[in-house]
Amino acid sequence: MSDFIGGFWHYYIAALTLVSIAACAALLMAMSKRRVSTDPEKTSHVWDEDLDEYNTPLPRWWIWLFWITTFYSLGYLWFYPGLGSFEGAGKWTSAKEYAEEVQVAEKEFAPIYERFAGADLRQVAADPEARLIGQRLFLNYCTQCHASDARGGKGYPDLTDNDWLYGGDPEQIQKSILDGRNGAMPALGAALGPDAVRDLANYVRSLSGLDHDALRAARGKEKFVMCAACHGPEGKGNVALGAPNLTDKVWLHGSSEATIIQTITRGRQSHMPAHRELLGEARVKLLAAYVYGLSLRQKNVVPVAATATK
Amino acid sequence: MNQSVPLADLEQSLYEVRKKIYPRAVHGNFARWRWALVFATQLVFYGLAWLQWNGRQAVLFDLAARKFYVFGLVLWPQDIIYLAVLLVLCALSLFLFTAIAGRLWCGYACPQTVYTEIFLWIEAAIEGDHMRRAKLDRSAAGPRKVALKAAKHGVWVALSLWTGFTFVGYFTPIRELGHATITFALGPWETFWLLFYGFATYGNAGWMREQVCKYMCPYARFQSAMFDPDTLVITYDAARGEPRGARSRKADPKALGLGACVDCSVCVQVCPTGIDIRDGLQYECIGCAACIDGCDQVMEKMGYAPGLIRYSTENAVKNAWGWREMARRVMRPRVWVYIAILVAITAAAATTLYQRSPLKMNVIRDRASLAREIDESHIENVYRLQVMNTDERAHRFTLSVEGSSHLGHVGITADTPEAFFTIDPTSSRVITLRVHAVPHDAEGSQPIEFELKTVDGEGPGVTIHEKSRFYVPAGWAGKGDTK
Numbered sequence: 204m205s206d207f208i209g210g211f212w213h214y215y216i217a218a219l220t221l222v223s224i225a226a227c228a229a230l231l232m233a234m235s236k237r238r239v240s241t242d243p244e245k246t247s248h249v250w251d252e253d254l255d256e257y258n259t260p261l262p263r264w265w266i267w268l269f270w271i272t273t274f275y276s277l278g279y280l281w282f283y284p285g286l287g288s289f290e291g292a293g294k295w296t297s298a299k300e301y302a303e304e305v306q307v308a309e310k311e312f313a314p315i316y317e318r319f320a321g322a323d324l325r326q327v328a329a330d331p332e333a334r335l336i337g338q339r340l341f342l343n344y345c346t347q348c349h350a351s352d353a354r355g356g357k358g359y360p361d362l363t364d365n366d367w368l369y370g371g372d373p374e375q376i377q378k379s380i381l382d383g384r385n386g387a388m389p390a391l392g393a394a395l396g397p398d399a400v401r402d403l404a405n406y407v408r409s410l411s412g413l414d415h416d417a418l419r420a421a422r423g424k425e426k427f428v429m430c431a432a433c434h435g436p437e438g439k440g441n442v443a444l445g446a447p448n449l450t451d452k453v454w455l456h457g458s459s460e461a462t463i464i465q466t467i468t469r470g471r472q473s474h475m476p477a478h479r480e481l482l483g484e485a486r487v488k489l490l491a492a493y494v495y496g497l498s499l500r501q502k503n504v505v506p507v508a509a510t511a512t513k
Numbered sequence: 514m515n516q517s518v519p520l521a522d523l524e525q526s527l528y529e530v531r532k533k534i535y536p537r538a539v540h541g542n543f544a545r546w547r548w549a550l551v552f553a554t555q556l557v558f559y560g561l562a563w564l565q566w567n568g569r570q571a572v573l574f575d576l577a578a579r580k581f582y583v584f585g586l587v588l589w590p591q592d593i594i595y596l597a598v599l600l601v602l603c604a605l606s607l608f609l610f611t612a613i614a615g616r617l618w619c620g621y622a623c624p625q626t627v628y629t630e631i632f633l634w635i636e637a638a639i640e641g642d643h644m645r646r647a648k649l650d651r652s653a654a655g656p657r658k659v660a661l662k663a664a665k666h667g668v669w670v671a672l673s674l675w676t677g678f679t680f681v682g683y684f685t686p687i688r689e690l691g692h693a694t695i696t697f698a699l700g701p702w703e704t705f706w707l708l709f710y711g712f713a714t715y716g717n718a719g720w721m722r723e724q725v726c727k728y729m730c731p732y733a734r735f736q737s738a739m740f741d742p743d744t745l746v747i748t749y750d751a752a753r754g755e756p757r758g759a760r761s762r763k764a765d766p767k768a769l770g771l772g773a774c775v776d777c778s779v780c781v782q783v784c785p786t787g788i789d790i791r792d793g794l795q796y797e798c799i800g801c802a803a804c805i806d807g808c809d810q811v812m813e814k815m816g817y818a819p820g821l822i823r824y825s826t827e828n829a830v831k832n833a834w835g836w837r838e839m840a841r842r843v844m845r846p847r848v849w850v851y852i853a854i855l856v857a858i859t860a861a862a863a864t865t866l867y868q869r870s871p872l873k874m875n876v877i878r879d880r881a882s883l884a885r886e887i888d889e890s891h892i893e894n895v896y897r898l899q900v901m902n903t904d905e906r907a908h909r910f911t912l913s914v915e916g917s918s919h920l921g922h923v924g925i926t927a928d929t930p931e932a933f934f935t936i937d938p939t940s941s942r943v944i945t946l947r948v949h950a951v952p953h954d955a956e957g958s959q960p961i962e963f964e965l966k967t968v969d970g971e972g973p974g975v976t977i978h979e980k981s982r983f984y985v986p987a988g989w990a991g992k993g994d995t996k
Contacts, residue, residue: 234527235526235527235528236524236525236526236527237524237525237527238523238524238525239523239524239525243523243525246525258525258527260526260527260528260529261527261528261529261728262528262529262530262531262724262728263528263529263530263531264531265528265728266528342897342943342945346879346881347881348881350879350881350882350895351879351895351896351897351945352879352895352945352946352947354885354895354947355882356881356882356883356885357882357885359882
C-alpha cells in the first residue's frame with residue numbers, strides 16, 4: 204500500500220530518513236567532546252576581547268536521553284510504517300485502528316439497543332428512553348435535510364404532518380430509512396408543450412381547492428390520464444410508488460402555479476439515502492420509532508397555553 | 514568578535530557525571546519560612562481533596578463530564594476564560610514577586626523545592642546528616658547500607674505514591690479512588706497518572722533535585738529578565754567580608770587585615786545547588802536563603818553583626834544604602850504597576866464570578882432549511898436551543914422571543930416545546946423550536962432575541978438573552994401586508 208508515484212521514491216525517502224538518523228548519531232558523538240587550546244575549564248570561545256566562555260558540562264544522563272531518542276526512532280521505524288513504503292513489523296494502519304475502535308464502540312453500545320431488539324416498533328415509539336436516543340440519532344443524521352423539528356423544507360418531506368409519500372406504518376418508515384427511496388417524476392414538458400402543462404397545473408391546483416382558471420382546469424382534466432398512472436385517477440397518489448397525493452394541502456416543492464408548471468415540465472428527482480450500512484438495523488429501528496412517534500404526537504396537538512397550566 | 518584560538522591537543526568533555534550534593538541541614542528564620550510554606554502548601558494539596566461540600570467533593574476537576582467543581586462554583590467549558598484569568602494572575606504574581614525579591618517562588622514555594630525539602634528530611638532521618646550520608650555512599654555495599662537505602666527508598670516511594678494518588682484524586686472523586694485502589698479496580702488512565710505522578714515526585718525530589726532547576730526549568734532561565742539593580746537578591750557583602758580568612762574568635766580582624774568572612778565554607782555546605790554565593794549572583798542560585806541562615810549563625814558565634822550574606826539590592830550594596838533607603842527603592846514604579854494590574858484583574862474576575870449567571874443558552878439556527886412559508890403571510894425558521902443549567906439545583910424555565918419592528922408578530926410556534934420546562938441540576942437540554950413571523954418590509958437576515966427566564970417562584974428570577982437571526986426569503990417583503 205504505497206502512496207508514492209514511483210518505486211524510486213520509496214528508496215529515496217527511506218534512505219533520507221536513515222541517513223538523517225545516522226547524521227544525528229554522528230553529531231551526538233562529535234559534540235560530546237571537543238579539543239581546546241590550553242585551559243580545560245574554558246571553551247576557548249572568547250567574546251568582546253576578553254570575555255571567556257567557561258565550560259559548564261551538562262550531566263551525563265542528558266546525552267543518554269539523546270541516544271535513547273535516536274534508538275527509539277529506529278525501533279519506531281521498524282515497528283510502524285514510516286520508512287518509505289515499508290509497512291512496519293506491526294502492520295499498523297489507521298484504517299485498521301479505526302475499525303477496531305468502531306468494534307469496541309459497537310460492543311459498548313450493543314446492550315443499549317439490545318433492549319429494544321425484540322420489541323415491536325409501536326412499543327419502542329412509546330418508550331421515553333428510546334425516544335431520547337431516537338431524538339439524538341435524528342439530530343445527528345436526519346436534520347440536514349428534514350430540519351431539527353423534522354418538518355422538512357422545500358423538497359424535503361415534513362415527517363410530522365401524518366402525510367406519507369411511502370406510507371406511515373412504522374415498518375414502512377423503517378424500510379424508507381434502511382434502504383432509502385428514490386422518487387422520480389418524469390419531465391413531461393417536451394411531450395405536452397407549455398400550454399398543456401399550464402392546463403394541467405391549473406387542474407392540479409383545483410384538486411386541492413386552490414385558485415385556478417376553470418377553463419384550463421377542465422382542459423387539464425382530460426390530459427390528467429397520463430398522470431393517473433402514478434398519481435391515481437383521482438390524483439390521490441400511490442404510496443407504493445411514492446407518488447404524492449395531489450388533493451391535499453401538503454406540497455413538497457410548492458403549490459404556486461409557476462412551481463407546479465416547473466415540476467411538470469422538468470420533472471423532479473428525490474433521493475432519500477439508504478442507512479442500513481451507515482447506521483445498522485438496531486439504530487434505524489429506534490430512528491423509525493422516533494419518526495413514527497413524531498407523527499402520532501401531531502394528531503393530538505396541545506397548544507402552549509394548555510401545557511402552561513399543568 | 515569570536516577570535517579563533519589555535520586548538521591544542523587537550524580534550525574536554527561537554528558532559529560529565531553529576532557530582533552528588535549533600536547539603537548540610539540549616540536552621541534559622543528563612544528555613545522556618547520555608548518549612549511554614551512546605552506545611553501550608555502540602556496541607557492544602559493533601560487535605561483539600563478530602564473536603565466535602567454539599568454532598569460532593571469540594572474541589573474536583575471532572576474532565577470526563579467537563580465540569581470543574583470549586584467549592585460553591587461549578588465551572589463549565591464555557592467558563593474557560595477563568596482559567597486564562599488564573600494563569601494571567603499567576604504570571605503577574607510571578608513578575609511582582611520576582612521584581613521585589615528575585616526567586617522567591619523557587620526558594621520557598623516551588624514543588625521542586627518543597628518536595629526536595631521533604632525528601633531530604635526523610636533522608637537525614639534515616640541515613641543521618643550530610644557527612645554520614647556522603648560516607649555511606651562511599652562505603653562498600655553491606656547489610657547496613659542496603660538496609661538504610663531500602664528504608665529510605667521505601668519511605669520515598671510510599672510518599673510518592675500517596676502524592677500521585679492525591680493528584681489523581683482531584684480528577685476522580687478521591688473517596689471512590691481510595692476504594693478502587695484498595696480493591697485493585699483502578700482504571701488504566703488512573704493507574705497511569707497515579708504511577709506517573711508518583712514516579713515524577715520520586716525521581717525529581719529523590720534523584721534529580723537541583724538538576725531540575727539547573728538544566729530543566731525554563732522559568733529559571735527567563736526570570737533574570739525580570740531582575741533589575743533594585744531587586745532584592747541574596748548577596749554576599751564583599752566589601753565587608755573580604756579579605757576572607759580563618760582567625761581566632763578573640764583576634765581583632767582589623768589587626769590581622771581581614772574582613773568579616775571567616776572562610777568557614779558553611780554557606781557552600783548548606784547550598785542545595787552546590788554553589789559559592791561569595792562568587793556573586795549565579796544562575797544556579799534558587800534564592801532559598803540557606804546560606805544567609807548558615808552565615809548568620811557563624812557571625813553570631815564569632816560575635817560579629819549578622820547579615821554578611823543578606824537580601825540586598827545591587828544598588829544598595831554599591832551605594833552602601835541603609836535598610837530604609839533600599840526598601841524605598843525596592844517599591845519602585847514597576848512594582849506599583851504590577852500591584853495595580855494584579856488588583857484590577859483580581860477585582861474584575863471576582864466581580865464577574867459573583868455576577869455569573871447559572872444559566873447559559875446557545876442558539877443554533879438550522880442552516881439546511883433557511884426558511885419555510887407556512888401560509889400566505891407567515892414565515893417560519895427553526896432553531897435548536899441548548900439550555901444549560903450550571904446550578905446545583907433544578908430550575909424551571911420559560912422561553913420567549915422578540916424581533917425588530919420589521920418582523921411583525923414574532924413568536925414561538927405553539928406545540929413545539931412545552932412552554933415551561935425543567936432542567937436537572939448541572940445538566941443541559943436541547944430544545945428544538947420554531948419561530949414564526951409576519952415580515953412587513955423586511956428581507957434577508959433580521960435580528961431576533963430569545964429570552965430565557967427562570968420561573969421557580971422564589972426570589973428574583975434569572976433572565977438571560979441570546980441573539981440570533983431570522984431569515985426572510987427574497988421577494989417576500991410586503992407580502993405579509995396583503996392579507
